[in-house]
Amino acid sequence: xxxxxxxxxxxxxxxxxxxxxxxxxxxxxxxxxxxxxxxxxxxxxxxxxxxxxxxxxxxxxxxxxxxxxxxxxxxxxxxxxxxxxxxxxxxxxxxxxxxxxxxxxxxxxxxxxxxxxxxxxxxxxxxxxxxxxxxxxxxxxxxxxxxxxxxxxxxxxxxxxxxxxxxxxxxxxxxxxxxxxxxxxxxxxxxxxxxxxxxxxxxxxxxxxxxxxxxxxxxxxxxxxxxxxxxxxxxxxxxxxxxxxxxxxxxxxxxxxxxxxxxxxx
Amino acid sequence: xxxxxxxxxxxxxxxxxxxxxxxxxxxxxxxxxxxxxxxxxxxxxxxxxxxxxxxxxxxxxxxxxxxxxxxxxxxxxxxxxxxxxxxxxxxxxxxxxxxxxxxxxxxxxxxxxxxxxxxxxxxxxxxxxxxxxxxxxxxxxxxxxxxxxxxxxxxxxxxxxxxxxxxxxxxxxxxxxxxxxxxxxxxxxxxxxxxxxxxxxxxxxxxxxxxxxxxxxxxxxxxxxxxxxxxxxxxxxxxxxxxxxxxxxxxxxxxxxxxxxxxxxxxxxxxxxxxxxxxxxxxxxxxxxxxx
Numbered sequence: 001x002x003x004x005x006x007x008x009x010x011x012x013x014x015x016x017x018x019x020x021x022x023x024x025x026x027x028x029x030x031x032x033x034x035x036x037x038x039x040x041x042x043x044x045x046x047x048x049x050x051x052x053x054x055x056x057x058x059x060x061x062x063x064x065x066x067x068x069x070x071x072x073x074x075x076x077x078x079x080x081x082x083x084x085x086x087x088x089x090x091x092x093x094x095x096x097x098x099x100x101x102x103x104x105x106x107x108x109x110x111x112x113x114x115x116x117x118x119x120x121x122x123x124x125x126x127x128x129x130x131x132x133x134x135x136x137x138x139x140x141x142x143x144x145x146x147x148x149x150x151x152x153x154x155x156x157x158x159x160x161x162x163x164x165x166x167x168x169x170x171x172x173x174x175x176x177x178x179x180x181x182x183x184x185x186x187x188x189x190x191x192x193x194x195x196x197x198x199x200x201x202x203x204x205x206x207x208x209x210x211x212x213x214x215x216x217x218x219x220x221x222x223x224x225x226x227x228x229x230x231x232x233x234x235x236x237x238x239x240x241x242x243x244x245x246x247x248x249x250x251x252x253x254x255x256x257x258x259x260x261x262x263x264x265x266x
Numbered sequence: 267x268x269x270x271x272x273x274x275x276x277x278x279x280x281x282x283x284x285x286x287x288x289x290x291x292x293x294x295x296x297x298x299x300x301x302x303x304x305x306x307x308x309x310x311x312x313x314x315x316x317x318x319x320x321x322x323x324x325x326x327x328x329x330x331x332x333x334x335x336x337x338x339x340x341x342x343x344x345x346x347x348x349x350x351x352x353x354x355x356x357x358x359x360x361x362x363x364x365x366x367x368x369x370x371x372x373x374x375x376x377x378x379x380x381x382x383x384x385x386x387x388x389x390x391x392x393x394x395x396x397x398x399x400x401x402x403x404x405x406x407x408x409x410x411x412x413x414x415x416x417x418x419x420x421x422x423x424x425x426x427x428x429x430x431x432x433x434x435x436x437x438x439x440x441x442x443x444x445x446x447x448x449x450x451x452x453x454x455x456x457x458x459x460x461x462x463x464x465x466x467x468x469x470x471x472x473x474x475x476x477x478x479x480x481x482x483x484x485x486x487x488x489x490x491x492x493x494x495x496x497x498x499x500x501x502x503x504x505x506x507x508x509x510x511x512x513x514x515x516x517x518x519x520x521x522x523x524x525x526x527x528x529x530x531x532x533x534x535x536x537x538x539x540x541x542x543x544x545x546x547x548x549x550x551x552x553x554x555x556x557x558x
Binding site for chain 2: 018019020021023024025027028031032034035038039041042043046047050172173174176177178180181183184187188193194198199200
């Protein structure tokens with residue numbers, strides 16, 4: 001356990017090192033937040049109460065999206081390109097000899113990264129957004145820890161998906177295609193483009209049931225107080241269920257891969 | 267060719283610059299760009315399955331922006347007073363112009379990384395303009411996806427829109443795409459020059475490139491006036507699609523400007539490229555290697 005805590009702290013420090021990059025990222029998140037906020041205002045001007053949100057809730061959705069974009073790695077990134085590279089070069093053989101579990105090691109590192117991105121890339125754009133626009137901040141103090149738990153579960157789901165992507169490199173060798181597919185799915189089905197409750201009919205129902213909705217839609221709805229009481233428990237069970245299922249598949253693939261695939265390298 | 271004796275760079279030239287054979291420097295740059303590009307295309311095609319997936323992905327990722335607009339239009343008939351076909355024209359012009367630029371210069375954000383790890387030095391000692399090497403670095407053929415998608419949306423807009431076409435309006439479309447690509451290109455090059463100052467800040471340029479193209483996909487009436495003024499007068503992205511496209515659509519620009527401004531994009535593009543070129547030279551001259 002102590003080992004993984006150290007790995008997580010290392011993940012945090014690693015990303016915290018690049019301060020200029022963080023500032024640049026905050027700037028970009030803020031610019032995109034502004035662009036999206038204005039388009040949402042135009043949309044909610046015509047249709048108030050669209051998707052069950054009022055305008056300030058819709059704007060909160062935009063800024064939380066910018067805050068969680070890096071934290072929950074909605075568009076991928078974080079660790080999988082590194083792991084894919086290790087698989088491609090054969091360095092993974094060394095990793096498999098280490099007295100640490102491969103999946104837990106990368107999970108710990110990714111949680112450390114997410115913690116930094118929440119603080120470094122999430123808080124500032126959210127505050128700037130709240131200064132300029134009228135956002136729907138939680139009325140109750142307890143909404144904040146409830147939101148953070150939901151974000152945590154979302155990060156684990158996000159990790160589990162990206163781990164699967166990385167595992168595909170054992171068979172495909174070049175992970176670029178799989179990473180891009182995962183990025184597309186994340187972008188579309190997390191609700192980053194548009195809240196999932198605005199998706200029409202069957203598409204909406206499928207999108208809300210897929211794991212990616214745990215990354216943004218569910219945490220935002222917790223933040224906006226859409227899930228309370230048993231509804232909140234159900235939301236957590238949904239997220240945790242996907243997290244466990246996907247981590248399990250990842251573990252299975254890892255076992256198959258390490259048994260069957262000949263490691264690259266000489 | 268490479269054995270031609272090197273002319274020592276005097277103060278008038280860039281550090282890496284010396285011409286060989288008798289070609290003028292810009293032509294030499296373009297030729298080098300072509301060679302490096304061909305090399306990257308060959309290398310990309312070595313992993314065909316991955317290439318097919320990334321090409322599709324590149325097309326889809328921009329298509330999603332349009333899908334989001336389509337989804338919005340399942341709830342409304344007009345956004346900011348603009349109908350779907352009108353927004354499709356704005357979207358298509360912006361996406362295509364940006365796509366052309368992204369294909370040709372999309373790797374410019376790697377300069378910061380090269381400065382940090384010292385590999386920029388390798389580029390400086392080669393007898394080829396640095397800008398050409400940096401621009402062609404990791405040339406990504408998959409970026410054709412974005413252009414394809416943009417052109418498809420323009421096609422949809424032209425079929426569904428009811429425009430009183432004049433020869434002038436028809437000329438406006440290719441002119442918009444070309445000068446738009448040049449304006450975005452200037453932003454890419456200026457962004458690369460900025461990375462000489464702040465190596466890790468390459469993401470700032472995403473605000474103006476990816477952010478810019480996203481902004482231009484929506485009608486200007488959606489945004490606050492100050493924001494529209496900013497992208498008209500400070501970073502003249504509005505000339506990359508809004509101003510000429512609104513002329514074609516016969517729409518008013520929210521900021522009061524005379525109509526002939528719609529014909530300025532080529533001039534604005536030339537001006538931007540000139541300034542970006544100066545910024546790049548200044549950046550390259552200020553470059554001090556990581557040492558050792």
